Amino acid sequence: MTISIPEPLKEELDRYAAEHSRLYEPVDAATLIPHMLEAFIRSDRGYRSRRAQSERGKTRQRTGAAARATSVATRPDSDGSA
Numbered sequence: 001m002t003i004s005i006p007e008p009l010k011e012e013l014d015r016y017a018a019e020h021s022r023l024y025e026p027v028d029a030a031t032l033i034p035h036m037l038e039a040f041i042r043s044d045r046g047y048r049s050r051r052a053q054s055e056r057g058k059t060r061q062r063t064g065a066a067a068r069a070t071s072v073a074t075r076p077d078s079d080g081s082a
Contacts, residue, residue, distance in 0.1 A: 016029070017032055020032065
């Protein structure tokens with residue numbers, strides 16, 4: 001995957017990588033990008049909240065469908081014989 005980064009942002013990212021390298025260990029900007037994106041996404045409470053709501057909705061839908069399938073399968077006349 002190739003990502004286009006505007007020049008001012010790339011310059012800032014390069015400065016950040018240089019500072020990180022000075023304080024901790026040598027690293028290039030491209031190595032830092034996935035970690036920075038992960039931290040950003042993890043810290044976005046609005047996104048996490050919407051994602052959790054979406055996951056809960058999917059779980060409810062699966063649970064509801066499974067419950068309906070189970071109740072149909074356990075009816076005495078569910079085998080088609082009447």
